[in-house]
Each structure stands twice: as C-alpha cells, then as structure tokens.
Amino acid sequence: MTKAEVVSDIAKSTGVDKETTLAVVEAFMESVRESLVRGENVYLRGFGSFIIKERAEKTARNISKKTTIIIPKRRIPAFKPSKLFASRVK
Known part of the structure; x- marks a missing residue:
C-alpha cells in the first residue's frame, strides 16, 4: 500500500x-x-513504537581485497509492533 x-x-x-x-x-x-x-522514541498504544536502536561497532572483512575494516557504531530507526498489532497480523 x-x-x-x-x-x-x-x-x-x-x-x-x-x-x-x-x-x-x-x-x-x-x-x-x-x-x-x-x-x-514514539509510542502509539495499540499500534507500536518507533524507536532508535544502537548498533555496536563491529569488524568486517572485504574478502576480495583481504582487508579488515571497522564499521563504527550507529543509530538506526526501527518499528516494533504492539502485541495487539502483531496478533492481528498473524
């Protein structure tokens, strides 16, 4: 939609x-x-929550170049549905 x-x-x-x-x-x-x-965060009772998640710093590898890089920590938006919302979707 x-x-x-x-x-x-x-x-x-x-x-x-x-x-x-x-x-x-x-x-x-x-x-x-x-x-x-x-x-x-934004909480909508009966619907869900729009929240900020913290992603930790991590080490990643570039296989083709055989190098290691550090991916810094970051914040990402996420949606968490309420129990009522999730049960109606199931």
Whole structure:
C-alpha cells in the first residue's frame, strides 16, 4: 500500500477531503521523523513504537581485497509492533 492509497483510504473512511488528509499524514510522518532525530522514541498504544536502536561497532572483512575494516557504531530507526498489532497480523 502506498502513501497515496493510505490517504485515499483514510479520506474515504472519515469523509475528509484528500488534501487535508494528505496534510495530516505528512505532518504525522514529519513529527515522528523529527522525534527520532532528537533521539526520542514514539509510542502509539495499540499500534507500536518507533524507536532508535544502537548498533555496536563491529569488524568486517572485504574478502576480495583481504582487508579488515571497522564499521563504527550507529543509530538506526526501527518499528516494533504492539502485541495487539502483531496478533492481528498473524
């Protein structure tokens, strides 16, 4: 499902026009993005959590050049579904 399909589905179920719905969806995504950039997790009860995961530094190998490189630690965004969400998908 694309963002356009999500907007269309929400607009149809709520009766709100697509332009307003698109603005709300965009604002929601920007709010989540900015919270994660600041290092704050976003918790949506009954849906899931948008969290920041810390990846540890690790050593990797380039087999073709026979060299070893260090991959620095980094932060990545992740989504963890709620138990209710996960059970409904199963």
